[in-house]
Amino acid sequence: MASFLVYAAACLLAALWYAAWFRRHSRRGPPLPRPNWPPLVGSIPFLEPDLHSYFARLARAHGPIFSLRLGAKLAVVVTSPSLAREVLKDQDAAFANRDVPAAARVIAYGGEAEIVWNPNGPVWRMLRRACVREMLCPAGLDAVYDLRRREVRAAVRSLRARAGSSVDVGAEMFLTVMNVITSTLWGGTLEDREERSAVGKEFQELVAEITELLGRPNVSDFFPALARFDLQGIQRQMHILLERFDRIFESIIERRKRRLEEGGRKMHGGDDFLDHMLRLEAAGGDDRTPFTMTNVKALLMVSVLSFYSFDLRCFVFYVFSVYIILHNQTNNNI
Structure with a gap:
């Protein structure tokens, strides 16, 4: 039993080390600014009903583009007209795909049979x-x-x-x-x-x-x-x-x-x-x-x-x- 626990702990440490190494070496640029929220849940408990006002206040503190951690998901927020134009028009093909919510995937027949959630292709x-x-x-x-x-x-x-x-x-x-x-x-x-x-x-x-x-x-x-x-x-x-x-x-x-x-x-x-x-x-x-x-x-x-x-x-x-x-x-x- 003790040997199994030692083996499991070693596997966990190895996985954490590999994840940290992969994140450090896979970055292509500096990380986006983000609020310092607690791990696991991230910004979820701090979201406000009026998201536009909430994002505007965060933009004043972190700049026109920043990231939010929503549980296991990473969200990027752009708040300036020039960045919005870059995302929605100049680079629209790169940002065309959507993250399908679990409920929408059900009602949309898997999300790959209709036009709203289907990936660009x-x-x-x-x-x-x-x-x-x-x-x-x-x-x-x-x-x-x-x-x-x-x-x-x-x-x-x-x-x-x-x-x-x-x-x-x-x-x-x-x-x-x-x-x-x-x-x-x-x-x-x-x-x-x-x-x-x-x-x-x-x-x-x-x-x-x-x-x-x-x-x-x-x-x-x-x-x-x-x-x-x-x-x-x-x-x-x-x-x-x-x-x-x-x-x-x-x-x-x-x-x-x-x-x-x-x-x-x-x-x-x-x-x-x-x-x-x-x-x-x-x-x-x-x-x-x-x-x-x-x-x-x-x-x-x-x-x-x-x-x-x-x-x-x-x-x-x-x-x-x-x-x-x-x-x-x-x-x-x-």
Whole structure:
């Protein structure tokens, strides 16, 4: 037993010596200035809610660029416009990759199937090209014009049917834009407006839970060696939400594929985002990068999260601002 303890102590000392030697000889320049916080936890206990004010105060003490130790992670903070330009524009390719949080890795199908957390490379470029070419280009938006018009007209008919009664305008506007977005994503797959609204409301509830989990501090993010234990249960809860999303996506995709097999053409006028993604999936991607059904669901997930996490108050304020601008322009023209 004594010999085993001596052997273990010798191995530990050797590992610590090698780590110190490696850190000393692997540095390519002087270390960045940093606050002197206790080991192991680093700056985590001292972070403040208003990070911009906290970082500005540290910048006055340590300069425009400094480092923070967040558990086992090293973070570098830049606070000057010239350094921000260097990082975000001049050297953007070198800083393009992101450290995927443990909860985000679960909901993003591993972080390598969609466009947000995917590292910069052939897969990310292929996904970006597919989104820009098929969904965000003028031709892609024109292709789903009939879908957008259908939803707006349905909203007008709904309001007309309730003439003389009180109406929550903000909720109606949010519901209309929600239906426009989902129609742009998967078109006429859900023909019934009430069914689309029910699916949209379920998405809204799921996104609220996902956003809460993503914003919750997670020990696994600061100490990756503990991620496998999921001490706070955040990954387990995210897996449950992912399964609920998966059931909805798979139902929508199967109904679309069945309709295409039976009738050939869709009931709506143009191709939507799901049509393009299924076509790309059937082709297997491009010459260099495969494209699978996981990529289809991951891109749908990103699209849904990006809209449903948008705050309703911001949306109403935006629409009201547009109304004021258009109203002023009309008066000026008159």
